[in-house]
Amino acid sequence: MRVKFQFKLPRFARVIFALIMREMATSYGRSALGYLWAILEPIGAIAMLSLAFSIALSTPAIGESFPLFYATGYLPFMLYNTMQAKIGVALRENTQLLFYPRVTYMDAIISRFILVFLTQILVAVIVLWGIFQISSVTTQFDFAAIFFAFMAAAFLGLGIGVLNCVLIHLLPSWRQLWSIITRPIFIISCIFYLFDALPAWVQNILWYNPLVHIIGQTRKGFYSSYDGNYVQLGYPIFIGAITLFLGLALLQRHAKDLINT
Numbered sequence: 001m002r003v004k005f006q007f008k009l010p011r012f013a014r015v016i017f018a019l020i021m022r023e024m025a026t027s028y029g030r031s032a033l034g035y036l037w038a039i040l041e042p043i044g045a046i047a048m049l050s051l052a053f054s055i056a057l058s059t060p061a062i063g064e065s066f067p068l069f070y071a072t073g074y075l076p077f078m079l080y081n082t083m084q085a086k087i088g089v090a091l092r093e094n095t096q097l098l099f100y101p102r103v104t105y106m107d108a109i110i111s112r113f114i115l116v117f118l119t120q121i122l123v124a125v126i127v128l129w130g131i132f133q134i135s136s137v138t139t140q141f142d143f144a145a146i147f148f149a150f151m152a153a154a155f156l157g158l159g160i161g162v163l164n165c166v167l168i169h170l171l172p173s174w175r176q177l178w179s180i181i182t183r184p185i186f187i188i189s190c191i192f193y194l195f196d197a198l199p200a201w202v203q204n205i206l207w208y209n210p211l212v213h214i215i216g217q218t219r220k221g222f223y224s225s226y227d228g229n230y231v232q233l234g235y236p237i238f239i240g241a242i243t244l245f246l247g248l249a250l251l252q253r254h255a256k257d258l259i260n261t
Helices: 011-028 035-056 066-088 105-135 143-170 174-186 200-206 210-222 234-260
Strands: none
Touching (some): 035 105, 066 105, 143 210, 210 234
């Protein structure tokens, strides 16, 4: 007599998996380039930065590779920025699914978080592998520092994205206002320059930008010679935790209104 064992995923896991598959199809299946575009975008940005600054400078601020230097700034920034943007519209883009009793707003948020995180990590690995293959860079990595930097970027994006989910609903003009507020973030996050090279009074202001710490931590992981003693990775994690708490509290209070609009 044969006994058959059937393993079934819990309801939560099945819903999350189904939502991830749906997100993959809707986010990357509609375009002819699909996932390829997710890789080409950072490659194009890093290549443009490398070309522009290599004309004016003989060497990057750290190391000898312009692409690696700008990749260590752009890739964690892209993870954060993509995360907060995608999470910010997670409920609005899944409104119809939320009418099903089995699907909750947390399912929509978690599935999108997982997909964005895995996609951006895969993109980062591919881009960095390409840089090392082309430029023959030799360096010692601190994988723990790099991992925690990318996790902090994802967590910060999650917190701000969840909070924006509600604010966009409560304040119709918030989307445009947020776009204006965050427009200079790319410039003031130390992507194409070092925090240490700035005047002291500028450092005192930019220190409060959590992305400065995330990018600084990433560069500490890639460059063993880089001190980065200003980095406090607990700061962006704290900002992420506060915004996530506020966002979830507001979501719990206004969830029905968000779904029914």
